[in-house]
Amino acid sequence: MNLVNTSMPRKLIFRYLPFLVFVCIALILPLLLPPFRLNLLGRFLSLGIVALGIDLIWGYTGLLSLGQGIFFALGGYALGMHLQLQNLAPGELPEFFGLYGVKTMPAFWQPFNSGIFTFFAIWIIPALVAGILGFLVFRNRIKGVYFSILTQAALLVFYNFFNGQQRLINGTNGLKTDTARFLGELVGSDGMQRNLYLLTVLVLFLAWLLCKWLIRGRFGDALIALRDDEQRLRFTGYNPTAYKTLVFVIAGALAGISGALYTVQSGIVSPQFMAVPFSIEMVIWVAVGGRGTLVGAILGALLINFAKSLISEQLPETWLFIQGALFLLVVTALPDGLVGWWRNGGPNHLLAMLGRAPKAATYPSLDLDPELKS
């Protein structure tokens, strides 16, 4: 319930605020920040894209996937493989193959020579994997924690697979991208990184618009209905499997794009992207920011990652304590996350606790009495 009077101009500001913020991030920050910090921000913004996907499937549809790392890493690997193949003489192989005595390139590497194929592979391959996995799981009405556990197991399986296959994709070492050349320029160079930063901001904005569009219409209503009462939706004549699979596919594609952008900005893609803790961490970004609010997912990803990089620089041992406490705190005390708390009138509650009564539209004594509000 919004008790505070909102005048017209304020509404307008709120409406266009996201656009303004994005423009500021895109245009002003590159001038202010040194390259290292800018690169860091770019990475975190790309993580915001995977967080958007998680928000779609968890915040709106109620499917807690602990395996988004699979799709994230697949997108990263697709781009990583393409960059490995750049600027090679005909018949030459990427360097690491020599270490394991591989003479001919594995067949699945061939198509990644093409830039166009890679452009599509970055999001279609993760989407396909998500589609297959999702269909097999949702078809049997496996849901709730069983779904979470299965996605986590799938994650571990992919992790094992990529870790163990030195001869196919360089195993634990991963694929380096910052020394590769793209369009004649070093991927790790400052100029290239700046362009990648701008690209990330643009893609994040587009992803945000896409999600916004998805949740606005009937599709979004169906997702929320799935979360709140799947049985009823089924009996109303909808097919939950199709909706769930579709939304899982979209989240997978977003994760793939996010992984590709993250890879080129961090300079390497490795099986660590599929480590079990990292994927759960993604969930906590959304939880802290506020599930069910798209801005919250992005904010959460930014906030937590900045906190992580700051704390890991200063006091590395305390990060796990803080992260653990964050999991506990957000689940028990802040179930709607920061943005959700803000939107549900959290600041007013806080002021009321301190004895500063907020302005109420109608009957203050009734509206503000905590006893009467249930």
Added chain:
Amino acid sequence: MNLFLDTLFNGLAIGSVLVLAALGLAVVFGLMGVINMAHGELMMLGAYTTFVVQNLLKTGPLEGLFPIYILISIPLAFLVSGLAGLLLEATVIRRLYGRPLETLLATWGVSLILQQFVRSVSTAFALGLLLSVALGLFVHRFLPSHWWQQRWAPLLNFVNWLLASAIGIGLAASLGSVRVLDQAWFSARNIDVTAPQWLRGSIDIGSVNMPVARLFIIGLTIIALVSVNWFLQKSVWGIRIRAVTQNRSMSNCLGIPTETVDALTFLVGSGLAGVAGVAVTLLGSVGPNLGGNYIVDCFMVVVLGGVGKLLGTVLAALGIGVLSYVLGSGSLLLVWPTMPAALNELITFFATTSMAKVLVFALIVVFLQFRPAGLFPPRGRMVEV
């Protein structure tokens, strides 16, 4: 024949560790519907308890008990992990009943904290922690009681805990400058538990070589299974636990203290994790990351077995154990040396421990296509919950 026995024994050995590790999880998940991601860390606490018991008995007045320290550490590990689980239930999980996904995230947070705790606990750290908890719990009593009726009481509570932890951290930091107090008890390194003399070596039956430690674990698993089964089926509290599982509100009406039952179930499940931790120390060195290596496998066992019966857990764990061993060791190639080249290549491809896991998972997903709720699905109305 020998190959068959050898495979069976090794599969059983892998499977029995899984049974032991997943048993507690199955109890907690099957009976309470609670996902405990910190289960692996409770195992780790059991393993560290074994380590401490070993070090205490190595020298000193109780040296005579050293040969049987592993037997002593089993009940102790049950107690330590069980109490840790009880604390977890009372502080966190109790608030989250009926919200399994939130429970999952919260217990994951607990697991992170426990991991870092064993890495960085030192005397200074422990004293600081004790001080903050004591301050947080007892300062209430010394504040005027009408303060707690004000509308800002939640804030006061928050500030109270904030100050308490700040003071605790301050104490830990200042004590940390003293060298002796700052020494980490376990540090991030792996710890080694040396098996007592009678658990080393192996017994040969036929030509199958059976390490005694493995046999001990199999024996321990059987004992644990029998006692859990007896507890749930025959003892008064076990019957109460099952009653609450079937119908919580009805049990409550009939006078069963459901909150005590929840706590007890959690205690038993966590204690079993501790026992599994003791068993794991016999297999090699263990470290703070121990939990992560087991948790996903344990959950697969529970998913595959279904939550209807303990037998499902046992069958699933043994099945996964035997299958991973058969695939991982590539012993199919020895049985059938003349298989087609393509198949041979395929099997060689999967013949490592980690690749066997890949195949086992694929098989589990295929299996779930036919039996979505596992081997023994829960019966009756619980299915759609």
